[in-house]
Structures are given as C-alpha cells and as structure tokens.
Amino acid sequence: MTAIRAEGLYAYYGTAPAVNGLDLTVPTGSVYGFLGPNGAGKTTTINMLTTLLRPTAGRAEVAGFDVAAKPAEVRRRIGIVFQESTLDLDLTAAENLRFQADLCGLSRRASREAIGSMLDLMDLSERRRVPVRQFSTGLRRRLEIARGLLAEPSVLFLDEPTTGLDAQTRAAVWDHLERLRRERGITVFVTTHQLDEAEHCDRIAIIDRGKVVTEGTPADLKSVIGADLVVLRTDDDQRAADALVDRFGLPAEPTPDGLLLRVERAAALVPRLCTELGVTVREVAIAPPTLDDVFLHHTGLAIRESPTGPRTLGNLGEGLR
Structure with a gap:
C-alpha cells in the first residue's frame, strides 16, 4: 500500500x-x-x-x-x-x-x-x-x-x-x-x-x-558507487602516485591528507599495495561509499554546503579524519 x-x-x-x-x-x-x-x-x-x-x-x-x-x-x-x-x-x-x-x-x-x-x-x-x-x-x-x-x-x-x-x-x-x-x-x-x-x-x-x-x-544507492575510498600516507607521495599508475593502473589524487583513490574490494588490494608499491606506506585508511558520495555522483555537488563549491576527490578524505 x-x-x-x-x-x-x-x-x-x-x-x-x-x-x-x-x-x-x-x-x-x-x-x-x-x-x-x-x-x-x-x-x-x-x-x-x-x-x-x-x-x-x-x-x-x-x-x-x-x-x-x-x-x-x-x-x-x-x-x-x-x-x-x-x-x-x-x-x-x-x-x-x-x-x-x-x-x-x-x-x-x-x-x-x-x-x-x-x-x-x-x-x-x-x-x-x-x-x-x-x-x-x-x-x-x-x-x-x-x-x-x-x-x-x-x-x-x-x-x-x-x-x-x-x-x-x-x-x-x-x-x-x-x-x-x-x-x-x-x-x-x-x-x-x-x-x-x-x-x-x-x-x-x-x-x-x-x-x-x-x-x-x-x-542500493551506495552500491551504485561500488568502489571504496582509500587514503594512503607514504614517505614520498609523488613517487607513490607514479607507482600506483605504473604498477596498478590506479590514478590517485594528492591531498594534504595523503593520496586518495577509488578501489574495488580495497581490503583485498591494500596488502599488495603495502608490499609492492616500492614506497614505504606509513598509514592506510579505507572507507566504503557514503550517501554523500551518492549525492556527488548524481548531482556533481556535495550535500554539505561549502563556500568553495562542489566537493572533489581531493577533499573527500575529510570524512576519514
């Protein structure tokens, strides 16, 4: 009914x-x-x-x-x-x-x-x-x-x-x-x-x-996003970003919080990143898709009002802190 x-x-x-x-x-x-x-x-x-x-x-x-x-x-x-x-x-x-x-x-x-x-x-x-x-x-x-x-x-x-x-x-x-x-x-x-x-x-x-x-x-709404958000802190973020592309085909976004990237089944991939990246990984955090990601996906805007405009990958890491 x-x-x-x-x-x-x-x-x-x-x-x-x-x-x-x-x-x-x-x-x-x-x-x-x-x-x-x-x-x-x-x-x-x-x-x-x-x-x-x-x-x-x-x-x-x-x-x-x-x-x-x-x-x-x-x-x-x-x-x-x-x-x-x-x-x-x-x-x-x-x-x-x-x-x-x-x-x-x-x-x-x-x-x-x-x-x-x-x-x-x-x-x-x-x-x-x-x-x-x-x-x-x-x-x-x-x-x-x-x-x-x-x-x-x-x-x-x-x-x-x-x-x-x-x-x-x-x-x-x-x-x-x-x-x-x-x-x-x-x-x-x-x-x-x-x-x-x-x-x-x-x-x-x-x-x-x-x-x-x-x-x-x-x-269901979060399943549309699929990929998890991963934040990596390394000894050399630029070298790590280059290695992520060369060895894993994963683009990453440098931010003050570390390198941000979207990864399917991140929990299974993170151990490989830590051992095969070629750069020391100091810290890693994984977050599943959120409703904020869903809103961003469908509208191009973050649901939380921001004076700087649309939320980008570079500031999505705020929710992990």
Whole structure:
C-alpha cells in the first residue's frame, strides 16, 4: 500500500520552480527519507503534502486523499513536526499537549489518555508539569514529536527534526522514532540534509533543484558507487602516485591528507599495495561509499554546503579524519 504519492508536482515562487515536476511514492509503514541540501525543495514539498501550500501543478495523495481536493481529510490523518519550534515555552509539557488535543477536537477523556500515552512514549512523563522553557533543545524536540502523534496520525511528517541538536540527542530522537514506527506502524516522512540520519530510513529519495534524482534503500544507492575510498600516507607521495599508475593502473589524487583513490574490494588490494608499491606506506585508511558520495555522483555537488563549491576527490578524505 502507498501512504504518499506525488505525480508531476510543481510549486513556483515567482517564475522559478522550487519543486520541479516531482514524482514520489512512499510505502505505508516505512521510514522515508527526503535527502537534499538547504534550498533543494524539501520544505516546499512537505508544505504541499501537508496542505499548507497548494501545488501549482500536478497532484499528490496522502493517506488516500488528494491534498488539493480533500485537504481536511488529509489533515485528519497526518501529524507534523516543523523545522522551527512552535511550542509555548510558558506552558508545561502536558499543557502544550492539551492545547493541541483541543485543536484536534479530542474529548476530555480521549485527550487525557492520549497525553499520558504520548508522554510515556517519549519518556517525558516525569516532566509533564515542568514549563517547556526549562527543557533542553532535545527534550523540546521530543515533546514536539509527541504533539505530532497526539491524534494518532497514519503519516507523520518531520521537517529537519534534529536541526540544532548534538549527536547524542539526535541519536536519542531517532531511537524514539524507530520505536514508535515499530509499535504503531505509522509512516514517517522525514526531510534532512544530515547523512547519518538518512541511514535510519528504509528508503531515500535524493532531491536536487526541486527534482528527485534517484531513489532507493541506502545500501542500493551506495552500491551504485561500488568502489571504496582509500587514503594512503607514504614517505614520498609523488613517487607513490607514479607507482600506483605504473604498477596498478590506479590514478590517485594528492591531498594534504595523503593520496586518495577509488578501489574495488580495497581490503583485498591494500596488502599488495603495502608490499609492492616500492614506497614505504606509513598509514592506510579505507572507507566504503557514503550517501554523500551518492549525492556527488548524481548531482556533481556535495550535500554539505561549502563556500568553495562542489566537493572533489581531493577533499573527500575529510570524512576519514
């Protein structure tokens, strides 16, 4: 079954398309990642799918209903966690959820049960009477996710859910998301430009300039790259680079980190390099293909914003340090 489907979706701001003929299919019960740099069209897409923005052209369905023709039906079946926090800092955790329950039209009894359930799910029960102003950024994010789940949506939209969080808190938020997917079977649609977050997803769509350029599981997407990244530090990098070409037919890129090269089955080749290169190898590191490599492969750009422009082989070694 399909939780989200978009066909030929467009959104224009002025004369420029922010979303440019986007096609999308999200299976029910999956964690689906929408991966791309800032400005790629992620938030605009999520605004259309959640009925906050009417598509300029094309059509989309969420939970079986057309977002333009039946927006009220879509809204009854979705939860949203926005990129920017919208909590009332002067209310307690329970009061923020009670306000949301009133907006959703829950009865007093249903509201009380839902609030208790969500606070338990997100490990916030002990803080139910604490003003949100005293919460850390991570606790606020968990409360916002609890609020998005309050009306038991079939699809939960998360727009950059861990922006501004440290690595440990980001991991904790994803632990909670994995648990709620297992326990409640909902579909989670998450936009992100964090590569490690995308690894949590069942499937990923990479978006660039308003279009999906590729889609698949993280493993399938990385298999397109195939070759591992190898970084060699030697006594003489220039001699080593010449020897790599002459003896192994492998071009290498000199960088401050050492020699960088792409090699199939690098673990099997590295022992030969160390013994047959003719130059002393001081250090070697191997990294399998990453989602950043996938994005670079399909778009010519690194997903991480860089003032120096597109990422090249010469700076791909940053991730190994």
